[in-house]
Every structure is written in C-alpha cells, then in structure tokens.
Amino acid sequence: MFGNNKSILYFAITLVSVENTITKSSRIREKRKSSKIVKELNKYISVDCVIFGFDYDNLNVLLVDRTLNNDVNGEVLFSDMTLTGNHIYEDEKIEDAASRVLFDLTGLEGIYLEQFKTFANPDRISKPNDRAWLLNDGRDPNKRIVSIGFFALLATQDVTLEWKGRNVKWVPVNEVKELAFDHNDILDEALIALRNKLLQEPIGFELLPDKFTLSQLQKVYEIILGTELDKRNFRKKVARMKYLIPLDEKQKGVAHKPARLYMFSCDVYENTRKDIFGFIV
Amino acid sequence: MFGNNKSILYFAITLVSVENTITKSSRIREKRKSSKIVKELNKYISVDCVIFGFDYDNLNVLLVDRTLNNDVNGEVLFSDMTLTGNHIYEDEKIEDAASRVLFDLTGLEGIYLEQFKTFANPDRISKPNDRAWLLNDGRDPNKRIVSIGFFALLATQDVTLEWKGRNVKWVPVNEVKELAFDHNDILDEALIALRNKLLQEPIGFELLPDKFTLSQLQKVYEIILGTELDKRNFRKKVARMKYLIPLDEKQKGVAHKPARLYMFSCDVYENTRKDIFGFIV
DNA sequence: GCAAAAGTGTTCGGAGTACACCCATGT
DNA sequence: ACATGGGTGTACTCCGAACACTTTTGC
Numbered sequence: 047m048f049g050n051n052k053s054i055l056y057f058a059i060t061l062v063s064v065e066n067t068i069t070k071s072s073r074i075r076e077k078r079k080s081s082k083i084v085k086e087l088n089k090y091i092s093v094d095c096v097i098f099g100f101d102y103d104n105l106n107v108l109l110v111d112r113t114l115n116n117d118v119n120g121e122v123l124f125s126d127m128t129l130t131g132n133h134i135y136e137d138e139k140i141e142d143a144a145s146r147v148l149f150d151l152t153g154l155e156g157i158y159l160e161q162f163k164t165f166a167n168p169d170r171i172s173k174p175n176d177r178a179w180l181l182n183d184g185r186d187p188n189k190r191i192v193s194i195g196f197f198a199l200l201a202t203q204d205v206t207l208e209w210k211g212r213n214v215k216w217v218p219v220n221e222v223k224e225l226a227f228d229h230n231d232i233l234d235e236a237l238i239a240l241r242n243k244l245l246q247e248p249i250g251f252e253l254l255p256d257k258f259t260l261s262q263l264q265k266v267y268e269i270i271l272g273t274e275l276d277k278r279n280f281r282k283k284v285a286r287m288k289y290l291i292p293l294d295e296k297q298k299g300v301a302h303k304p305a306r307l308y309m310f311s312c313d314v315y316e317n318t319r320k321d322i323f324g325f326i327v
Numbered sequence: 328m329f330g331n332n333k334s335i336l337y338f339a340i341t342l343v344s345v346e347n348t349i350t351k352s353s354r355i356r357e358k359r360k361s362s363k364i365v366k367e368l369n370k371y372i373s374v375d376c377v378i379f380g381f382d383y384d385n386l387n388v389l390l391v392d393r394t395l396n397n398d399v400n401g402e403v404l405f406s407d408m409t410l411t412g413n414h415i416y417e418d419e420k421i422e423d424a425a426s427r428v429l430f431d432l433t434g435l436e437g438i439y440l441e442q443f444k445t446f447a448n449p450d451r452i453s454k455p456n457d458r459a460w461l462l463n464d465g466r467d468p469n470k471r472i473v474s475i476g477f478f479a480l481l482a483t484q485d486v487t488l489e490w491k492g493r494n495v496k497w498v499p500v501n502e503v504k505e506l507a508f509d510h511n512d513i514l515d516e517a518l519i520a521l522r523n524k525l526l527q528e529p530i531g532f533e534l535l536p537d538k539f540t541l542s543q544l545q546k547v548y549e550i551i552l553g554t555e556l557d558k559r560n561f562r563k564k565v566a567r568m569k570y571l572i573p574l575d576e577k578q579k580g581v582a583h584k585p586a587r588l589y590m591f592s593c594d595v596y597e598n599t600r601k602d603i604f605g606f607i608v
Numbered sequence: 609g610c611a612a613a614a615g616t617g618t619t620c621g622g623a624g625t626a627c628a629c630c631c632a633t634g635t
Numbered sequence: 636a637c638a639t640g641g642g643t644g645t646a647c648t649c650c651g652a653a654c655a656c657t658t659t660t661g662c
Contacts, residue, residue, distance in 0.1 A: 091447065091473060136471065139448045164445040164475050166372065167420045190417065192372060192473050194445050242527070261613075278616070279652070286650095302613040303659035542640075559643070560625065567623090583639040584632035 085135045089185055093144045094131035094165075094193045094229070096236035097151070099202035099216055100253035102262060105269050106202060106216035107233060108151065110209065112226055114179055124175050128226040129233065130214070131193065144196040151209045158199040158252040162239035163232075166192040170228040179226070197236040199252035244270055248287065251310040259297060259305035260284060289315035366416045370466050374425045375412035375446075375474045375510070377517035378432070380483035381534035383543060385499040386550050387483060388514060389432065392494035393507055395460055405456050409507040410514065411495070412474065425477040432490045439480040439533040443520035444513075447473040451509040460507070474508075478517040480533035525551055529568065532591040540578060540586035541565060565589075570596035 097108035113125040130151055134143040141159070148157055168190050171180065177187040185191075207214045222233060243249055250266040251258060264280045284290050289311045297304035378389035394406040411432055415424040422440070429438055449471050452461065458468040466472075488495045503514060524530055531547040532539060545561045565571050570592045578585040 088471065091471070137449050139450075140445070161444060163442060164421070166475065168418050169420075190369065190372070192445075192447075192475075194447065194473075246523070246527075259614085276652075276654085277614085278654085279650095281615080282617095283651090297614095297660095299661085300613080301611075301661040303615080305614055540641085557626075558641090559627085560623095562642080564623090578641095580634085581640080582634040584641045586641055 085137065087133045088136055089133055090189055090191050092131050092133045092191060092193050093140055093147060094129050094195050094232055095144055095147050095159075096129055096195065096197040096233055097148065098197060098199050098219075098236075098240065098253065099205065100199075100266060100269075101202040101216070102265060104218040104220075105253075107219050107222065108207070108214060109217050109222070109225070111213040111215075112179065114175070114182060123178065126175065126224065126226055127217075129229045130209070140194055144194075144198075148198055151207060151214065152200070152205045153208075154200065154205065158249060159196050160198075160239070160243070161194060161196050163195045163235050164192065165195060165228055165232055166190060167228075173227070176227050193232070195232050195236060197240060199240075199249065201253060201255050204255060241270055248289065248310070248315065251290075257293060257295065257307040257309055259307060261305060263290075263308070288318065289313075366418060368414045369417055370414055370472075371470055372473050372475070373412050373414045374421055374428060375410050375476050375513055376425055376428050376440075377410055377476065377478040377514055378429065379478060379480050379500075379517075379521065379534065380486065380497055381480075381547060381550075382483040382497070383546060385501075386534075387497035388500050388503065389488070389495055390498050390503070390506070391490065392496075393460065395456070395463060404459065407456065407505065407507055408498075410510045411490070421475055422477075425475075425479075429479055432488060432495065433481070433486045434489075435481065435486065439530060440477055441479075441520070441524070442475060442477050444476045444516050445473065446476060446509055446513055447471060448509075454508070457508050474513070476513050476517060478521060480521075480530065482534060482536050485536060522551055529570065529591070529596065532571075538574060538576065538588040538590055540588060542586060544571075544589070569599065570594075 099106045099108060108130055109127040110130055111125065112128050114123045115121065116123055130147055132143065132147045132150075134140060138146075140161070144159055144161075145155065145157075148159065149155055170193075171177065171187055171191060180187040202216055219233070219237065222230070224230065225233070244267065250263055250270075253266050254262055260281055261277075263284070264275055264277065267280075268275055290308050291311050291314070293307045293309060295307045297307065380387045380389060389411055390408040391411055392406065393409050395404045396402065397404055411428055413424065413428045413431075415421060419427075421442070425440055425442075426436065426438075429440065430436055451474075452458065452468055452472060461468040483497055500514070500518065503511070505511065506514070525548065531544055531551075534547050535543055541562055542558075544565070545556055545558065548561075549556055571589050572592050572595070574588045574590060576588045578588065
C-alpha cells in the first residue's frame with residue numbers, strides 16, 4: 047500500500063527449517079470439571095463467548111437452550127437460546143473468565159480467543175423474556191450489565207459438549223433465529239470481527255484440526271468471506287505462506303484421491319511477522 | 328486476496344458527480360457546557376477516550392494533569408497525567424458517554440469515535456498513586472473498574488481546550504511518559520487499533536481540517552504507519568480513490584507553490600463501499 | 609468403470625516500487 | 636535570486652484473476 051520500500055500488507059518471508067517448528071499448542075482433550083475455588087461473582091460484568099465451530103460444511107456457533115418454567119406448575123413460560131457466557135469472579139482477569147467459559151463447555155484449553163467488542167447499553171435487557179429470566183435468577187433487570195464479547199475458533203469435531211446439565215448445540219450461523227438479550231447483535235459483530243481478522247492474519251486453520259487439507263482451508267475462507275475462490279490461485283497463494291507446512295501424510299478412507307495434509311507453524315509465522323513489525327515501527 | 332472474481336480488499340469504484348456529494352458532517356464549533364441532567368453516575372464503569380490530534384508534524388494525544396494534594400497542608404503528594412475519560416450515567420449509552428467526554432473537552436460534535444477495546448483486569452488499579460487517588464475521590468480501590476476504550480480523531484487546530492478547570496494538553500505520542508492506571512497500555516492498544524483501521528479504511532482525513540492538501544494526508548499515513556511513502560506513488564493511489572475530491576481552491580499564504588485542496592466525500596465512499604459488501608455477503 | 613475430489617500452468621491486466629526534475633509562491 | 640514544498644511520468648516486477656484437464660482413490 048502506498049509504497050516506498052516494501053508493502054506493509056505483504057509478509058516478508060524468511061526460511062526456517064521445518065525441524066525447528068512447533069505447531070499450535072496441543073490441546074488438552076481430557077475433560078475435568080473446572081477446579082475454580084468458589085469466590086464472589088460479579089453479577090453485572092459478564093463475558094460472552096461467541097464460539098465458532100467449523101465442520102467442513104458450515105460455520106456454526108455454539109448456543110445454549112434457555113427455558114424458563116413457571117415456579118408453581120412447571121409450565122414452560124418461554125424457551126429460546128443464548129450465546130455462551132458467564133459472570134466473572136471478583137479477582138479474575140477477563141481473558142481468564144473467557145477461557146474458563148470455554149473450558150467448562152468443551153474441556154479444551156489453548157483455544158484461539160479474542161476480545162472483539164463490549165456491549166453495555168442500558169437497553170440491552172429490555173425484552174420481557176430477558177427481564178423475567180434475570181428476575182428468576184436473582185438479578186435486577188434495571189441494572190446495567192456489561193458484556194465483554196470474545197470470539198473463539200475451533201473445529202467442531204474436536205469437541206464433545208457438556209455444560210452444567212444445560213443443553214448446548216451447534217447452529218449454523220445463517221440459521222440462527224432470534225436470540226436472548228442483544229445476542230443477535232453480538233453475533234453479528236463477532237462475524238464482522240472474524241472476517242476482518244481473517245483478512246489480516248492467518249487464523250483460518252484455527253477452525254480446523256491440527257492436520258488439514260488445502261481444500262478444507264479454502265472452504266474456511268469461502269464460507270467466512272462468503273465468496274468463491276479459485277483452487278489454483280488459492281494454492282499458489284498458500285505456497286507463498288511458508289508457515290503452512292506440507293506433511294508427508296495423506297488423508298485416509300476417502301472415496302477419491304487422498305489429499306496431502308498440512309499444518310500451521312506458529313513458530314515460522316511469528317518469526318516472519320517480526321520482520322514486518324520491525325520495519326513498520 | 329485469494330482470488331476469484333474481484334479482490335475483496337480492493338475498492339470497486341463507481342462514478343458519482345461531484346455536485347451530489349456531501350462532506351463529513353460539519354462540526355459544531357460553538358462551545359457550550361454539557362446540558363446533561365444530573366443523574367446517577369456508575370462509579371465502576373467508565374469510558375476512556377484516547378483523543379488523537381494531528382498538527383502536521385506529530386500525532387498527539389490529549390492528556391489531563393492529575394495532581395493529588397495533601398488535605399491538611401496542601402503539599403503535592405504526586406502529579407502525573409491520565410487519558411481523558413469519565414464515568415457513565417446509569418441510563419446512558421456508552422457511545423453517548425464517549426461523545427459527551429469529547430464534547431465537554433472540545434465543544435465538538437460529530438467527531439470520529441470508535442470503541443477499540445475494554446480494560447477490566449483487577450490489577451489495573453494496583454499502583455499506590457492510583458489507589459490514593461481513588462480513595463480521595465470516594466471510590467473503593469479494591470473494586471474492579473471496567474474501562475471501555477474509545478479512540479477519537481481530530482485536527483489539533485480545530486480545537487481549543489477546556490475541561491472543568493483541569494489542565495489538559497496535547498502530547499506527541501512518542502513523548503508520553505508513565506501515565507496513571509494502565510493508561511499506557513490503553514494508549515498502546517489504541518495506536519495498534521488506529522494503525523489497523525487506517526490500513527483498512529480511509530480515515531486519515533479525520534485527523535485533518537475539512538479541506539486539506541495531499542502532502543498533509545500523506546504525512547498522516549507516514550507518521551501513523553511509521554514509514555516513508557513516495558510522493559508520486561501516493562498521489563497515483565489517491566487518484567484511484569474517487570471519494571477524495573479535488574477542489575478548485577488552493578492554499579494561501581505559504582512561501583512556496585500553493586497546494587490544491589481536497590475534501591473527503593463520505594457520500595461517494597459509502598456508495599462505492601456498498602458494492603463491495605454486496606459482493607462479499 | 610465411474611464418481612469425486614486432488615492436483616497442476618499459462619496468459620493478461622493492474623498495482624506496487626523505484627526514481628529526478630521543473631514550477632509557483634513568499635521573502 | 637533563492638528557498639520551499641508542489642506537482643508530474645516511466646519502466647519493471649509481482650500479484651490477482653480467469654480458465655480446463657489429468658490423477659488417484661473407494662465403491
């Protein structure tokens with residue numbers, strides 16, 4: 047852009063031997079209950095996590111059933127869905143709170159997580175269902191609740207869900223109906239942030255298993271950006287990204303020519319990224 | 328990027344006649360005190376505004392003197408600086424609170440303002456000076472304070488400062504010393520957000536008067552991105568941006584060939600931008 | 609053998625980059 | 636007259652865009 051010397055948007059590449067690279071931090075797959083000591087919860091600050099999961103066909107978001115029953119006769123007053131979120135402990139960092147929500151749901155740590163926007167307008171809890179829900183939960187629906195929005199990226203298949211007995215499920219983002227509170231707004235903003243981030247940094251692989259094929263990666267870009275990409279051009283571009291490392295390993299059990307697997311090298315990426323930043327600043 | 332059809336990062340241009348364009352909303356220069364009715368302030372939610380001002384030589388940030396005196400003998404306990412910020416009224420939207428801070432300081436409305444990150448970790452008010460300051464102000468330094476960070480862009484020359492008798496001043500961003508609370512972190516993050524935004528959307532002109540020269544605009548990019556740009560290449564690029572409209576007007580009173588003035592057409596920009604978004608989504 | 613996705617090369621246009629001189633004004 | 640910043644064109648390279656056929660596997 048605008049350039050003298052090297053373009054700022056382009057990535058200078060230095061070669062790093064493949065043996066010295068490290069993939070993204072391996073995830074803890076074993077599940078255990080959150081071992082947090084019970085401390086005071088702040089009822090008016092919450093983190094909301096927009097958890098995106100990709101299943102090779104759709105971009106999904108993780109939603110939680112919210113059903114309010116009549117105390118007396120158990121009649122269902124309403125039933126809808128919310129994003130995943132929770133309140134924070136008084137001495138907890140907000141990033142830790144977001145990681146905790148994610149861990150409680152999925153048993154995974156080291157997931158890509160990014161703060162994208164905060165929602166704190168007074169009218170975000172004005173709908174009758176939301177007010178009833180808060181009252182039932184012992185909260186004051188007239189008090190402002192600050193929600194700090196994070197989005198997380200993971201491969202749907204890496205996860206089996208559980209969350210405190212509540213029903214959670216994956217919903218394709220374009221099939222999401224009306225959600226609780228202002229969660230539709232939060233989801234929309236998360237999608238915008240995700241798109242912008244995807245155009246700026248290579249985070250697409252975060253939605254895939256550690257080893258993935260180029261077609262899978264291409265599909266990530268196509269679905270999030272809502273466009274179709276040319277296979278040959280895409281692969282030429284990937285060839286320039288030295289941090290996407292081809293493995294001597296192929297897909298198995300597919301009814302067609304098996305594709306080569308690739309992995310992302312965080313190490314190579316960080317090294318090459320430093321060069322640009324040193325140049326800009 | 329990755330392309331089939333048209334590149335997503337490039338701006339499709341449609342021609343719009345200059346007569347139909349509107350510049351950015353004209354700013355109210357007349358000063359008046361904020362006419363807000365006094366309502367309850369929420370002492371634990373604040374907006375912090377990183378107000379950037381450009382003066383053709385430096386990118387500056389607006390800082391406020393913070394001096395704590397001993398109640399008894401008036402001795403100065405410490406003196407440092409903070410970003411501009413304030414608490415929010417219970418029924419106020421956060422964007423409105425940020426606009427209000429900006430208006431109280433500068434008397435300007437319609438300024439470019441963007442939420443960029445929220446700071447809410449419990450250790451952000453751990454420094455002794457900060458704790459003393461909060462105590463003196465009747466607040467509990469052990470309670471978490473959520474600060475929603477905004478940054479604002481304006482031309483230093485468009486503003487004469489006043490803020491409730493407190494001393495405010497412009498400081499070049501690379502001469503900022505240690506600030507109160509975690510305001511150095513907030514400033515750093517604001518700079519990163521500003522850089523990213525500048526690479527993504529044409530907001531450079533927000534740091535300039537309504538009518539500006541191309542050299543001034545170039546300097547905005549050079550200083551914020553920390554790089555040098557070639558004059559001819561920059562001008563070729565600008566020629567492609569149809570929303571930067573050359574005027575039949577020149578600089579006056581300069582001791583060299585007077586430069587042509589340009590303005591930004593928000594109208595043209597929005598129209599051309601729709602084309603791309605319609606294409607992506 | 610057939611269905612299904614993997615994999616591969618070339619041409620064209622446009623943008624990024626590097627580079628040097630004359631012009632209009634105020635003092 | 637001179638100092639100061641304004642304003643302009645060309646050549647090269649690289650990337651983005653468009654486009655079609657062969658290969659390998661499972662069934």
